[in-house]
Every structure is written in structure tokens, then in C-alpha cells.
Amino acid sequence: MEITTRSLWTLIHGMGFGALYLLAGSGAIVALYRQYSTNAPSQSEPGGDRFFGIYLTVMAALAWLTVLSGTYIIYPWYRAAAPAGTTNLAAYPRALLLSHPATKQWHLIGMEWKEHVAWLVPIAITMAAFIAIKYARDLRNHSQLRYALHGFVVISLLAAGIAGFFGAMLDKNAPVDGGQTIQLVQGEKE
Amino acid sequence: MSTQVAVTQENTTAVTNGSGAAAILSAGIGSFAVALFAIAADKSTFVKDLFVLYKPTGALSGETTAAILLWLAVWAILNWLWRRRNVSLPRINAIALVLLGLSLLLTFPPIGDLF
Numbered sequence: 001m002e003i004t005t006r007s008l009w010t011l012i013h014g015m016g017f018g019a020l021y022l023l024a025g026s027g028a029i030v031a032l033y034r035q036y037s038t039n040a041p042s043q044s045e046p047g048g049d050r051f052f053g054i055y056l057t058v059m060a061a062l063a064w065l066t067v068l069s070g071t072y073i074i075y076p077w078y079r080a081a082a083p084a085g086t087t088n089l090a091a092y093p094r095a096l097l098l099s100h101p102a103t104k105q106w107h108l109i110g111m112e113w114k115e116h117v118a119w120l121v122p123i124a125i126t127m128a129a130f131i132a133i134k135y136a137r138d139l140r141n142h143s144q145l146r147y148a149l150h151g152f153v154v155i156s157l158l159a160a161g162i163a164g165f166f167g168a169m170l171d172k173n174a175p176v177d178g179g180q181t182i183q184l185v186q187g188e189k190e
Numbered sequence: 191m192s193t194q195v196a197v198t199q200e201n202t203t204a205v206t207n208g209s210g211a212a213a214i215l216s217a218g219i220g221s222f223a224v225a226l227f228a229i230a231a232d233k234s235t236f237v238k239d240l241f242v243l244y245k246p247t248g249a250l251s252g253e254t255t256a257a258i259l260l261w262l263a264v265w266a267i268l269n270w271l272w273r274r275r276n277v278s279l280p281r282i283n284a285i286a287l288v289l290l291g292l293s294l295l296l297t298f299p300p301i302g303d304l305f
Contacts, residue, residue, distance in 0.1 A: 067254075071247055071250060071251070071254065072244065072247060072251075075246075075247055075250065076246030076247055079246075079247075079248065080246075108299060109298075109299050109300065112299045113297055113298050113299055115250055116224055116225065116228045116250075116253070116254075116297040117293075117294060117297045117298075119224045119254050119257065119258075120221045120224060120290065120293055120294065120297075123217050123220045123221050123224075123257075123258075123261055124217055124221065124290065126217075127213045127214060127216070127217035130213050131210050131213055131214075134209055134210065135205060135210060138205045141205070142205075142207055142210065142279075144207070144279035144280060144283055145207060145210045145214075145279065147283060148210075148214045148279070148283045148286065148287070151283070151287045151290075152214070152217065152286075152287075152290065155287075155290050155291070155294065158294070159294060162294075
């Protein structure tokens with residue numbers, strides 16, 4: 001069982017940082033409701049405010065790791081130009097997608113949207129983490145700050161979902177692969 | 191936007207909302223800058239070349255770095271101006287969320303290409 005370094009980085013970026021962010025995002029919306037809504041069943045959990053601030057900070061760290069690894073590690077492999085005359089475009093995902101009318105839009109719409117919309121996520125969630133830490137328990141007295149927090153967390157989750165969906169589809173149609181091969185499990189000799 | 195319009199001097203709670211408002215509005219502006227710079231780079235070769243800070247990543251490196259720097263600068267300035275004040279948050283929330291929503295739409299290529 002083997003994996004290439006580029007595939008491994010794609011996994012770390014998408015299944016590691018990105019997927020964890022999406023999972024954490026839905027948790028953040030529930031936590032925001034439970035911690036601060038006046039109708040929530042369990043208000044004022046001890047240490048809940050501090051936990052929520054740390055939770056959003058971890059989400060912000062995940063968001064930054066996702067966009068930075070995507071933009072500066074994986075994207076250069078994705079957009080590498082194929083040398084003239086290259087017939088096998090498997091190592092050049094962007095060129096491979098653009099070479100077929102059936103897959104062209106995955107780049108022109110999918111990647112073009114993903115590469116920009118993903119950057120809204122760390123901005124939105126860093127702001128949310130800052131507010132959760134700065135105001136902590138006092139957030140209960142600032143309903144308008146809570147509304148903004150809700151809005152930004154929901155939109156960041158939507159943006160992350162868009163980026164994640166197109167990331168998965170792009171990797172399905174033109175995987176970023178190559179580099180050194182890492183042997184995970186030694187095969188048995190027959 | 192004039193700070194005169196949004197800022198009020200009410201002190202209804204112990205901790206003022208100014209710092210939070212600064213973070214919210216700057217996040218909206220930073221997000222909108224991502225979309226704006228992406229469209230600008232798409233429309234002008236000059237701007238596109240200007241945004242190439244790291245060649246393997248192309249213009250995306252400059253578009254996002256410029257937007258992040260703008261966001262942080264606006265955040266720092268607004269925080270300094272509003273840190274001890276209570277400001278009109280409904281208006282700021284509305285502006286920030288509209289900017290964030292617009293960013294989501296404008297980064298979608300078929301919409302961004304309309305400009």
C-alpha cells in the first residue's frame with residue numbers, strides 16, 4: 001500500500017484540515033446556540049465561555065492551515081504548466097481538466113471559485129474567535145454581537161462547504177498526484 | 191463610511207461593543223477585498239502581474255495577501271477608533287454581512303465575469 005507525497009498533502013489539506021473545519025463548524029453553531037440563546041436548555045455551563053473561545057480559535061487555526069496549505073503547497077502542483085508536446089497530462093491537473101470539454105468547467109467554475117471563496121473562511125472565523133475570547137461571558141449582554149457571530153460562522157461554513165465540495169470533485173476528475181512514493185504497508189509476497 | 195454616523199456615545203453595558211464592531215466591519219471589508227482583487231486581476235493583465243508575489247501560485251498569492259493586509263489594517267484602525275465606545279451595531283452588522291454575502295457571490299466566476 002503506497003501513497004505519493006502530493007496525494008498525502010492533498011489528504012492533509014482536504015481530509016485533515018478542511019474536513020475537520022466542516023465538522024467543527026456545525027458544532028460551533030450548536031455551541032453558540034446552547035451557550036448564549038435565551039431559549040437554550042442549558043445556559044451558563046461552567047467554563048462554557050472559555051471553551052467556546054478556544055473552540056473557535058482552533059477552528060480559525062484549521063481554516064488558516066487549510067487555505068495556506070492549499071494555496072502554497074497544493075495549488076502550485078495543480079496549476080503547473082505542461083511542457084509543450086506533453087500528451088499524458090496526468091501530472092498537470094489544470095491542463096488535464098481544460099483539455100476536455102466535459103471537465104473544463106470543473107476548473108473554470110470549480111477551481112476559480114474555490115481558490116477565492118476559501119479565503120473568506122479564515123477571515124470570518126478569526127473575527128468570530130476574537131469576539132468570543134474578548135467578550136466571553138459578557139457576550140450575553142451583546143445580542144447584536146451574537147447575531148453577527150452566528151451570521152459569520154454560518155457563512156464561513158457555507159464558504160468552506162463550497163471549497164470542500166469543489167476540492168473533492170476536482171481531485172476526483174484530475175487528482176494532484178506525484179512526487180516521492182511512501183510505502184505505508186509492505187505487500188505480502190505470493 | 192463616516193465614523194460620525196455609526197458611533198454613538200451610549201454606555202449601556204460594562205464592556206463596550208466598539209472592539210467587536212471593529213472586528214465585524216473589518217472582516218466584511220476584508221472578505222469583500224478578496225472578491226474585488228480577484229475581479230481586478232481577472233480584468234487587467236497589469237493588475238494580475240502586480241499580484242504575482244509567488245510565481246508558482248500566480249496572482250492568487252497577491253490578491254489574498256493584499257486583502258489580508260487590508261483587513262488587518264482596517265481592523266487595527268477601527269479598533270483604535272472605537273475601542274472605548276458603543277457603536278450602532280445593527281447597521282454595522284448589516285453592512286458587514288452584506289459585504290460578506292457579496293463576496294460569496296462575486297467570487298463565483300459567472301457573476302464575477304459580468305463586470
